[in-house]
Amino acid sequence: MRRATSGVLRFWIVPVTLVLWELLTRMTESPFFPPPSRIVGQFYDMWLSGPVSQLLLTDSALDTFGPSLGRLLAGWTIAGVLGIALGVALGRIRGLAEYTDPVLQFLRALPPPLLVPIFFVLFKIGTPTQLAVIVFGVIWPVLVNTTDGVRAVDKGFLETARVFQFSRYDILRRVILPSAMPKIFAGLRLSLSLALILMVVSELVGSNSGIGYSLLYAQQSYDYAGVWAHIVLLGVLGLLFNALFLVAEGRVLSWHANARRNV
Amino acid sequence: MLELVDLSHTYGSYRAIDRVNLKVxxxxxxxxxxxxxxxxxxxxxxxxxxxxPTGGTVLLDGKPVxxxxxxLAVVFQDYSRSLYPWMSALANVGLPLRRRGLDRKRRDAAAMAALEQVGLAGAAAKFPWEMSGGMQQRVSIARALAYQxxxxxxxxxxxxxxxxxxxxxxxxxxxxxxxxxxxxxxxxxxxxxxxxxxxxxxxxxxxxxxxxxxxxxxxxxxxxxxxxxxxxxxxxxxxxxxxxxxxxxxxxxxxxxx
Amino acid sequence: MPKVNGASLLRGLIGTAGLLVVLEAAGRLGAWDTERLPLVSTVLLRAGELLTDPEFLVSARSSLTTWALALLVTIAIAVPAGLLLGMVKPAEVAVRPLIEFLRPIPSVALIPLVILLYSETTHMRITVAVYAALWPVLINTIYGVRDVDPLAKETLRSFGFGPGSVAYRVVLPGAAPFIATGIRLAASVAIVLVVTSELIAGGIEGIGVYITIAQSGNRLDLMIGATILVGLFGILVNALLVAGENRLFRWHRARAGAAT
Structure with missing residues (x-):
């Protein structure tokens, strides 16, 4: 109970900031800085005034969020699978990492947004381009963390597996991967937040659907409250993804948190 | 059944064992x-x-290893690096039996029987980090027993x-x-x-x-x-x-x- | 990252050379239409030529200036803020929720708004880059201040030094390795955000703008060449900053076993 109250108290700055912001924007009346109440109103009108059967989401919300989130999750999933597979290979196959390191370091250093126009010329506008950008941009944290995690498997775990003659598949599936999982999850979490950013970038640079496109549309119609609502929406999505991911991670890696606490 | 003939091993210039002969x-x-x-x-x-080993041979039933x-099973000193913390006691004991070609049900039964022998029938679902050191080492012993x-x-x-x-x-x-x-x-x-x-x-x-x-x-x-x-x-x-x-x-x- | 020594460096060179040769051969043997996607050798040649191309250099200089200014502004804001939040625990507790709410907002989402706010494109680009680069410096500074040995602080305080003096003499040097790491991360982030805002918001100069112009002419060779140069610049900056950190903070690495 006391923890709950102190948890709420911890966030006192949020309402205080909102109230100050509201007062300030009402006083200055700058068109670029609409009061938060108007932003929230716009947010509600655009996306949250729908029927209960659609979880209150409006048709416009479904049409806008659907393609964006679809691309984001698809890109993230592909990057996750590829990143884990390549990371395991790099971490377990002796010498492979050394041969490929400079190339990987170089690819990692390329700013993913610059690839948007390149992929446009190659694949033309549309989902393949956006997926390619997201996959290329977010694969690195997974790849690097998987390589590290797979390399750092405790020698004792591997010796046990050797003594009991586990098959190569079992060693990978039941010893190496679970042992590297905490690191892999850390990579996946970072990738998820990057995927949100790249989703927006790819939709801003050239797209005809999605949240980024809708944001650009609001800007071009001088709908300032609308622009702010999009920014708030992206922040909320970022928080939401992170929270969902942490819940999932807590379930999958409960052994890890507990094992560390008990040591 | 086990025979060591002139078994020697050196790490770099350090001689750890020198011509050990033993028959068991x-x-x-x-x-x-x-x-x-x-x-x-x-x-x-x-x-x-x-x-x-850098020298000599290990013979098991007359054949070089x-x-x-x-x-062959091993119970290691450091159970925390030998039991897998992401698996229950039962799964830890049953895992090596996958190699024996047993199905899931028979693996679990064999693992359960081994846990019973070490007095841990009630802790089969527990994870290593939920157990004391002594219990964890019992699980290690059970794993070796189940492996027969x-x-x-x-x-x-x-x-x-x-x-x-x-x-x-x-x-x-x-x-x-x-x-x-x-x-x-x-x-x-x-x-x-x-x-x-x-x-x-x-x-x-x-x-x-x-x-x-x-x-x-x-x-x-x-x-x-x-x-x-x-x-x-x-x-x-x-x-x-x-x-x-x-x-x-x-x-x-x-x-x-x- | 594998440890760098002679053998691994050689293997890396072999791997890189091997990949380039394979790609070049595949292109020449007709694995793809080289009219659309140019050969590796063409792209590399173009990247080299860009370094002496006056038009590209004007754009590169503009991006470089924006990046440097953005990094300076980031440091000027984030380091003092981080020191304050790190030293005054109640302030950090109070502001933490705001940070947690603001941090997930993708900086690029601000571009459409910031375009409207600034008539000067450089200011707009700097704002976007600073918003993204701020966080690693801020968080690392707070973390670094926490890491400073409280005994050192107490010692100085007991000699009658004021809080400002303590901050300057003990906290800042103690937190410096962490701040340096934050700045290194921020430098990479700022590169990405500068070129991204050039790409999205357009303008007259900047590598992002250069690439947009090349795109309208379907010049993939120039686009890829410029992108390669940006990537190499990122690697160079990172390597220089890592070398600087290793040099300045050897004592820290020896003590903490290095945190990245």
Whole structure:
């Protein structure tokens, strides 16, 4: 109970900031800085005034969020699978990492947004381009963390597996991967937040659907409250993804948190 | 069943063991004891196929060992690095049985039976980090039992638990292994333990380790933590092994050597 | 990252050379239409030529200036803020929720708004880059201040030094390795955000703008060449900053076993 109250108290700055912001924007009346109440109103009108059967989401919300989130999750999933597979290979196959390191370091250093126009010329506008950008941009944290995690498997775990003659598949599936999982999850979490950013970038640079496109549309119609609502929406999505991911991670890696606490 | 011929191993310029010769018969419980740094672990790891010895051979049932031999299990000292923390006790015990071609149901049944033998039937669903050190080492022993190896290697298996748990685990090991008729090679630095658990005690010298003593332990069974340790024969054997471990000349008063 | 030594460096060179040769051969043997996607050699040649191309250099200089200014502004804001939040625990507790709410907002989402706010494109680009680069410096500074040995602080305080003096003499040097790490991360982030805002918001100069112009002419060779140069610049900056950190903070690495 006391923890709950102190948890709420911890966030006192949020309402205080909102109230100050509201007062300030009402006083200055700058068109670029609409009061938060108007932003929230716009947010509600655009996306949250729908029927209960659609979880209150409006048709416009479904049409806008659907393609964006679809691309984001698809890109993230592909990057996750590829990143884990390549990371395991790099971490377990002796010498492979050394041969490929400079190339990987170089690819990692390329700013993913610059690839948007390149992929446009190659694949033309549309989902393949956006997926390619997201996959290329977010694969690195997974790849690097998987390589590290797979390399750092405790020698004792591997010796046990050797003594009991586990098959190569079992060693990978039941010893190496679970042992590297905490690191892999850390990579996946970072990738998820990057995927949100790249989703927006790819939709801003050239797209005809999605949240980024809708944001650009609001800007071009001088709908300032609308622009702010999009920014708030992206922040909320970022928080939401992170929270969902942490819940999932807590379930999958409960052994890890507990094992560390008990040591 | 196990024969070591001139087994030697050097790490760089450091000679860990030097021409160790040893024969272990089927069903024997042999304790290898020696001062710290006498290459005991190197010896065990060579037999388990975890390292390739730089000289000599390990013969198992007359065949030279290359890689980890089948029908061999190891109980490691450090259970926290040998039990997988992401699996329950039951899953840990059952995992090696996948190699035996058993289906899930029969694996679980065999793992459960092994856990029962070590007195952990009630803790099958627990994870290693939910258990005390002694319990975790019991799970390790259960895993070795379920695997039904012909040769069981134990590397300082009771070195990381408290004294009382240690005695319990010694008795448990003697009981279940006699029941299975397993051949055991147990490595320890504890002179008392070697005499109490072993049918035979092999003493290694300081590095480079070589065999400096090989004593037969003749104590009336079943052994008992209080009475066995009071017996004159036990006391004499213990003193003899202790002298050998410290590199002193043995007395050989009434102690049978081989 | 594998440890760098002679052998691994050689292997890396072999791997890189091997990949380039394979790609070049595949292109020449007709694995793809080289009219659309140019050969590796063409792209590399173009990247080299860009370094002496006056038009590209004007754009590169503009991006470089924006990046440097953005990094300076980031440091000027984030380091003092981090020191304050790190030293005054109640302030950090109070502001934490705001940070947690603001941090997930993608900086690029601000571009459409910021375009409207600034008539000067450089200011707009700097704002976007600073918003993204701020966080690693801020968080690392707070973390670094926490890591400073409290005994050192107490010692100085007991000699009658004021809080400003303590901050300057003990906290700042103690937190410096962490701040340096934050700045290194921020430098990479700022590169990405500068070129991204050039790409999205357009303008007259800047590598992002250069690439947009090349795109309208379907000049993939120039686009890829410029992108390669940006990537190499990122690697160079990172390597220089790592070398600087290793040099300045050897004491820290020896003590903490290095945190990245």
């Amino acid at each position: 018969a089927q069903g024997e419980v042999v304790c290898i004891v020696g001062p710290s740094g006498c290459g005991k672990s190197t010896l065990l790891r060579s037999i388990a196929g975890l390292i390739k 290359d890689g980890s031999p089948e029908n 190896p012909k040769l069981l290697l134990m590397d300082e298996p009771f070195g990381s638990v408290d004294a009382q748990t240690r005695e319990e685990l010694e008795d448990l090991t003697l009981r279940v292994c006699a029941h299975h008729g397993m051949t055991i090679l147990l490595i320890t630095h504890d002179v008392d333990e070697s005499v109490y658990v072993g049918d035979r005690v092999v003493v290694l010298s300081k590095a480079p380790g070589t065999v400096v003593g090989d004593l037969t332990v003749q104590l009336p069974g079943p052994r008992d933590q209080i009475h066995t340790r009071e017996l004159d024969a036990f006391v004499r054997l213990r003193a003899e092994v202790g002298r050998l471990v410290r590199g002193m000349t043995p007395h050989r008063n009434g102690v049978e050597t081989r």
